[in-house]
Amino acid sequence: MARSKNRATTEVNAGSMADIAFLLLIFFLVTTTIANDKGITMRLPPPPDPNNPPPEVTKNDKNIFKILANSQDNLLVEDEPWEEDPSALKEEIKKFILNFGNPGPEGLDIYNSLPPGMKTYISINGRSQDSAEDPTEAVVSFKAQRGTSYELYIAVLDAINTAYNEVYGERVGLTAEEFLALDKSNPIQKDLYDRARQGIPRAISIAEPDKVGGR
């Protein structure tokens, strides 16, 4: 029969399949971008309610750590010009958050819950009378102007977050990175996260920029 003669060539030639697949592969390599969406999360304050004006600020001035940025991208930190890199702010902020100048009962509870290493840190740095009374009261306030660059805004926000994450991490024996990587859907890690956060609020106040400078 004629069929039996051609038996050797009835197979489909699959050799070029690899080339076709390669072409497709290269197409996808070129046209796609790996999703890498990461960033600094923040919660905006709720919209102002006209029937319910915001309460008067009764916070003691020393409980507020003030950072101002002007439209020339200069920083004013606690009424002093800041000449260094914005990332160096984190040490100052950490000192401020962990200051126990005049702790209330809640502040004392927090102090007693801290690990020994942090207590030593506080006994060296954290007894200043002109800084925050205790961590429950401390607020970091950041105010930028309309002309401030977004780059500086993020740099300062990042420094504030680093300070908080390092404090939280240190409380439970983690680094800032490990603290950030905690998975809140995992009960053990969630518990660790809650213990780190307990009592020390991430109190970052972003003031509305002045209507001067820039566009």
Next chain:
Amino acid sequence: MGKFSKSSGTSQEIPTAALPDIIFMLLFFFMVTTVLREQDLLVRQQLPKATQLTKIEKKSLVSYIYIGQPRNTDQYGNEPKIQTNDVFTEVDDIIQFVNQEKDKLDENQRDKITMSFKVDQETEMGIVSDVQEKLRKANALKVLYSSRKVAPQE
């Protein structure tokens, strides 16, 4: 010596029959792990650097707002502009945009909507804070400032 060279008449070629399968596996890997670029960027995007980054937990809850200098400066000028989806928007239209995005979500998830700011680092804060003001009015309070990862300085 001669024993080895004459031992068999089989061909010396490497079998390539499995090569397409390997390539296909690679292909599927890339197809699954990548997303097609959803929209054309009309503004310059040089994201700022930061260290304390968190990943987005649920991508479906995220909407993007792009701000920066237009790429096509001849046509649109040098002033920073806001882009949502594929078009330029004005600050006053942000509330409408947020409501549109919220309508796409289930009712019980609408408060969890996250607005991701993709802002060029050269941009001034004025336009960003205008947008934030509108987001507060539109009750989309969770924001994410997209940034590039850098190692923290010690």
